[in-house]
Amino acid sequence: MTGWLVASALACLLLKLAGYLLPTAVLADPRVGRTTDLVTAGCLAALVVVQTVGGDAGPALDARVAALLVAAVALLLRAPFVVVVLLGAATAAGLRAAGIG
Amino acid sequence: MLRSPAVRQGLSVGVATGLYGISFGALATAAGLSVWQACLLSAVMFTGGSQFAVVGVLAAGGAPVAGFASATLLGLRNAVYGLQLAPRLRPRGWRRLLAAHLTIDESAAVSAAQDDADEARWGFWAAGLGVFVCWNATTLGGAVLGDALGDPRRWGLDGAAAAAFLALLWPRLRRRETAAVAAAAALVAVLTLPVAPAGVPVLAAALVAAALGWWRTRPARRDAP
Numbered sequence: 001m002t003g004w005l006v007a008s009a010l011a012c013l014l015l016k017l018a019g020y021l022l023p024t025a026v027l028a029d030p031r032v033g034r035t036t037d038l039v040t041a042g043c044l045a046a047l048v049v050v051q052t053v054g055g056d057a058g059p060a061l062d063a064r065v066a067a068l069l070v071a072a073v074a075l076l077l078r079a080p081f082v083v084v085v086l087l088g089a090a091t092a093a094g095l096r097a098a099g100i101g
Numbered sequence: 102m103l104r105s106p107a108v109r110q111g112l113s114v115g116v117a118t119g120l121y122g123i124s125f126g127a128l129a130t131a132a133g134l135s136v137w138q139a140c141l142l143s144a145v146m147f148t149g150g151s152q153f154a155v156v157g158v159l160a161a162g163g164a165p166v167a168g169f170a171s172a173t174l175l176g177l178r179n180a181v182y183g184l185q186l187a188p189r190l191r192p193r194g195w196r197r198l199l200a201a202h203l204t205i206d207e208s209a210a211v212s213a214a215q216d217d218a219d220e221a222r223w224g225f226w227a228a229g230l231g232v233f234v235c236w237n238a239t240t241l242g243g244a245v246l247g248d249a250l251g252d253p254r255r256w257g258l259d260g261a262a263a264a265a266f267l268a269l270l271w272p273r274l275r276r277r278e279t280a281a282v283a284a285a286a287a288l289v290a291v292l293t294l295p296v297a298p299a300g301v302p303v304l305a306a307a308l309v310a311a312a313l314g315w316w317r318t319r320p321a322r323r324d325a326p
Contacts, residue, residue, distance in 0.1 A: 004165035009146035012176035017201040019183015035314030042286030042310025044270035049290040051263040067260025088264025092257030
């Protein structure tokens with residue numbers, strides 16, 4: 001496991017370094033910047049889904065769905081990152097303490 | 102130095118961002134990493150989205166190679182930031198490696214927000230170093246805390262992780278086309294989740310997003326005569 005973590009960390013570091021070593025002309029093709037943007041958004045969107053409904057035995061709906069909804073409302077109200085995360089945790093923990101989800 | 106508005110802006114971003122290193126540290130140990138493994142990711146990988154992705158994939162029971170792939174895909178954008186920052190910072194020798202290491206969403210954003218060339222440089226270094234110091238300190242704190250908490254579900258840490266990914270995605274949804282691709286990626290994840298091994302839905306979604314980005318964006322026009 002540690003080997004994979006080190007490899008993942010080094011891969012991310014090498015990507016950062018590549019930005020400083022590659023010729024700036026790479027950015028002349030608008031598809032490069034746009035595709036990178038969309039891969040980032042696509043990954044994060046999929047991670048939201050997996051983290052919210054993923055389970056050991058297939059998809060499951062539980063307190064995490066409520067946590068995500070509360071987080072979305074907090075983001076609409078322009079709450080800072082830390083507050084959004086804390087509200088997500090509090091919602092899931094609160095519902096479970098009440099015996100739901 | 103503290104009179105520079107870019108430095109002050111950079112440092113305040115550093116403190117604010119560093120604060121949520123606590124949530125990363127806690128989620129990492131809740132996902133089964135040791136305290137020092139969590140700290141290793143913050144020190145060497147040092148890019149929040151990828152770090153949360155590795156931990157998210159492992160927490161869901163995904164294979165380490167799936168965590169590697171998700172982290173790398175999310176880290177691609179840092180290469181683009183580097184391409185944009187290199188002509189502005191023009192780092193030489195060991196400073197180039199340091200600049201690369203500190204290239205993240207926050208340092209790139211603070212630098213890009215400055216009109217003056219010197220301020221753009223100062224802003225980058227202040228935000229990068231500020232986030233690095235705070236992020237690593239709070240990761241350690243969060244990891245120790247997460248280790249002591251016991252069952253992560255009881256404390257709602259899985260809900261916190263879902264909220265964290267949504268908060269990272271949120272500012273990108275302002276652009277309508279990005280929001281549409283994010284929705285398509287989410288749909289791919291929903292459809293593949295019941296049938297694919299853990300970690301694979303994220304990769305499938307990323308590939309769909311990449312394909313949409315590459316083929317729907319017009320390449321640069323050749324110079325017309």
